Amino acid sequence: MSEKRYFFFKMEDDFFSKKEIKKLRQIAGGDTFVLIYLKLILKSLKTGSKLYFEGIEETFAEEIALEIDEKPENVIVTLNYLLQKSLIQELSENEFMVNDIGGSIGSNSSVALRVAKHRAKKALQNVTPVTPMKQLVNGEKEKEKEKEKEKEKESEFLVYPNEQYRDIWKVWRDYKYIEHKEKYKAIKYEQLALDKLVKISDNNVDIAKEIVNISIGERWKGLFPLKQQPNKQQQKQEIKPDPSTYIKPEWLEKEIPFFMKDKKNETN
Numbered sequence: 001m002s003e004k005r006y007f008f009f010k011m012e013d014d015f016f017s018k019k020e021i022k023k024l025r026q027i028a029g030g031d032t033f034v035l036i037y038l039k040l041i042l043k044s045l046k047t048g049s050k051l052y053f054e055g056i057e058e059t060f061a062e063e064i065a066l067e068i069d070e071k072p073e074n075v076i077v078t079l080n081y082l083l084q085k086s087l088i089q090e091l092s093e094n095e096f097m098v099n100d101i102g103g104s105i106g107s108n109s110s111v112a113l114r115v116a117k118h119r120a121k122k123a124l125q126n127v128t129p130v131t132p133m134k135q136l137v138n139g140e141k142e143k144e145k146e147k148e149k150e151k152e153k154e155s156e157f158l159v160y161p162n163e164q165y166r167d168i169w170k171v172w173r174d175y176k177y178i179e180h181k182e183k184y185k186a187i188k189y190e191q192l193a194l195d196k197l198v199k200i201s202d203n204n205v206d207i208a209k210e211i212v213n214i215s216i217g218e219r220w221k222g223l224f225p226l227k228q229q230p231n232k233q234q235q236k237q238e239i240k241p242d243p244s245t246y247i248k249p250e251w252l253e254k255e256i257p258f259f260m261k262d263k264k265n266e267t268n
Contacts, residue, residue, distance in 0.1 A: 035070075
């Protein structure tokens, strides 16, 4: 029993972008003509890109139409176009060749295909299935790695008294950007602001948290010591002038000119 062989055609990724194919598709019924062309290519694989007329029908076009289950009139239009564009060459009355596909034809024996399928199946069996839970765990691990990378990048520049100050500062920095769209223009300026927080909190984590929380709650743009933080009532209170601080002009000490005297008082 002879071993069965399978033939295949390697289609180029720009097949449908070629001018000849685009032109063929623009003709009325063009998609059908392109399909007929592909069927002719596949039919020629076993015979070295050649198509033969065996005389079963009256013409080559009718015989091809019978074999590939297409209408003869459509096959005639397709063959004429392919001959015109040199995609098919007439070698003789009974022999045609499909051009430019020789290097794209390949074949495999049935045994080789079975071996390839077996190897592919075995490779899939050796792959450990990823469960949804495992995906979730892996996702969390990736997030943790990203956080560690961010901390490593920050630690290259900013100096924190401890890890707690790092977390407090991240909250403050994120707030400034989200609420006020502000970022520190340089690392040195950010370090100065961080050092200020450490100083006004007396290097106390709890005080630093309270300072940051109050500034965020009041939507302030800066950080202030607890005893110096602005009071709303104080901000709204109007400054009233002290009369005792008035300085009288010298002319008030002198006699009031007649043109400035109150006429009503004189009459009274």
